[in-house]
Amino acid sequence: MSKQAIRGTLLDKQVHYTLAEVCQVCASESEWVIAMVEEGVLQPSGKNREQWRFPGSSLHVAMRAHRLQNDFGLNPCGVALVLELLEEIETLRSRLRVTGT
DSSP states (O other): OOOOOOOHHHOOOTTTTOOOOOOOHOOHHHHHHHHHHHTTOOOOBBTTTOOOOOEEHHHHHHHHHHHHHHHHHOHHHHHHHHHHHHHHHHHHHHHHHHHHH
């Protein structure tokens, strides 16, 4: 049995990432991340781009948004809408599990 290295990024909510680090993880340009911030997909802390810090949970959202845009050709507004709808579906499914319906 061959051994393969598993590569990943730790998504710790206590760790915050810079704009450059988010770009690196998503293999995207800063303009793309800025567009996701403008659409409300990503919500950094900090007053300006140089001070922006993204929580670890933002990396998961950013990678998901990047896949949606690449796989389906969505614009930033479309990505935001799809992510919102997916979140709503997940919420409804968890409600169904709680009620047992």
